[in-house]
Amino acid sequence: MSKTITPAEPIKRAREPRGTGRRLYGAIAHKLGAAILAGEYLPGEVLSGEIVFAELLDVSRSAYREAIQVLAAKGLVESRPKAGTRVLPRNRWNLLDPEVLGWAFAGQPDVAFVRSLFELRAIVEPAAAALAAERRDKAALKSMRDALAGMTRHTLASEAGRMADRDFHNAILHATGNDALIVLSASVCAAVSWTTQFKHRQRDLPRNPIPDHRRVLDAIAASDPAAASEAMRVLVELALEDTRQSMQA
C-alpha cells in the first residue's frame, strides 16, 4: 500500500483581498486542506516527498513546508523523517477550527457532518441562551437589540443581514461570560454562516426568522432562563428544518 500522492496542477495565489490565501503558503494550505477535507487524499496515505511535491506545485520548499506546518497544526497531517508526511485519521482533525470548517464547506459539504454541527448547535445554543438570561447586562442586551434591528433592516438574503444574524448569536454567547462557549461560537457561527449561504443559494428564505429571534431576546431580557432555552431550541430546530429541505432538493 502507501501509494504516494502527487498534486494535480500548479498553485496560483488567490487574489482575494481578504481570503485565506493572501500569501503563497496560505494558498497551498487552502488547496491541500480543501482537498483533504474533500476526501481526495485519504487518511493514511502519504504525500510524496517535499522536493517532489514542491516541484510539482511549482513552489519553493520553504513555502510548501510552511503550508504543511499549518495543516499539521490543525491535525490534518503529520510529518516524520523517513516516513514522509501522511494524512492523519479523521478523528485527529480539528474540525471545529474555523479555517478547517471553511475548507470543509469549500467543496460539497458532507451531509452527515452538517447534521452533526446542527446537533451540536442545538445542544450548545439553548444552554447558552439560558446562561445569558441569568447573566446579561445592559450592554449585552443593547448588542442583541442592535443586531436584531440589523436583521430586520437587511434581510438574510444579503451579506449584511447574515452578519447581523451572526452578531445576534455572538452577543448571546458573549453575555454568558464563558470563554470556552465564545470560542466554540466562533466555530459554530462560521459553520452556520456557511450553511445559510448554502441555503439561500438555492431558494429564497421561506420563513421570516425575526419573530423567533425576538422571542429569544425577550426571554433573555426578562431573565427567564427556561423560556430563553426553549425559544432558542425552537429557533435552531426551525433553522435545521429549513436546511434539511434545501439539502434534499
Added chain:
Amino acid sequence: MSKTITPAEPIKRAREPRGTGRRLYGAIAHKLGAAILAGEYLPGEVLSGEIVFAELLDVSRSAYREAIQVLAAKGLVESRPKAGTRVLPRNRWNLLDPEVLGWAFAGQPDVAFVRSLFELRAIVEPAAAALAAERRDKAALKSMRDALAGMTRHTLASEAGRMADRDFHNAILHATGNDALIVLSASVCAAVSWTTQFKHRQRDLPRNPIPDHRRVLDAIAASDPAAASEAMRVLVELALEDTRQSMQA
C-alpha cells in the same frame, strides 16, 4: 505604544519522546505559545522582527517562521509585511485546540477559564449521554464497560486510570455518532485530563468516582436518555466540586 518584545533566552529542543516539541520549530512554538497563554506577551504587542527574534533565540529564520505559522494557524498571532507579527486579541485564539489547551495548562491556568471549560462540559456531556442512550450499539456498550473496568482496576491516581476515564467518556461521545461532538470531546477531555492531574497533584481523590460512572453506563444501557443525562449531570457537577476545592486550597 507598540513596544517590541524580545525573548528571554535561547531555545533548547525538548527531549521528551512524545512531547509537543520533538522538533526545533515545535519547541519554539511551544515556548512562545505557552508564553502568550501565560500573558507574557499581551495582545496587540508586536514581536520584534524575524531576524532579531530568530537570532536571539539562536535558531535559523526558517525554524522561527515555521513556528510562527503554527501559532498563526491557531489564531494566536498574525504576521504582515511592514507591520511585523502581533499577538491577536484573545477572542481570536482557538482555545479549544488541544495543543493550545496544553499551553494554557503548561503554566498557572486561569481559574475563570477552567470554570468556563467545566461549564461547557456540563452542557455538552449530559446531552451527549442522552444521545448515546438513544443510539448506542453493542460495541459502544462494550467499550464503556471495558473502560469502567479499567477505572476500577487502576485508580484515578495512576496514569492508566486516568486514561481509562478518558476512554469511558470518549466511548460515550463516539456512541452519539456525532463527529462535531467527538472533536469537541478531544478538546474537553484533554482539558479535563489536565485538571484532574492538577487536582491529584495536591490531594488524593476524596471520593470514589466509580458509582457515578456506573449510573451513567446503566442508564445508557437501558436506553433511557433522561436518566443518562441526569446521571452525567451529577457526575460532572461532582467533578467540578472536587476541582473547585483543590483550586481554592
Added chain:
DNA sequence: ACCATTAATTACTCAGACAATTAGGTTAAG
C-alpha cells in the same frame, strides 16, 4: 526467533539573497 548494527531515506535546519507587500509619513488637492 530475537536483538544489535548499519545503511538509506526523509524531513529538518541553516545561510544568504532577492521580491512583494504595506504601514506611515509626505505631499497635493479640495
Added chain:
DNA sequence: CTTAACCTAATTGTCTGAGTAATTAATGGT
C-alpha cells in the same frame, strides 16, 4: 483644515542550495 493620493522604507514573504539529524528497514550476529 480635512482628505486623498503618492512615495518610501521597513518587514515579511519567497527562493535556492547545502548540510544535519532522525527514523525506518534491512542486515547480520547471537
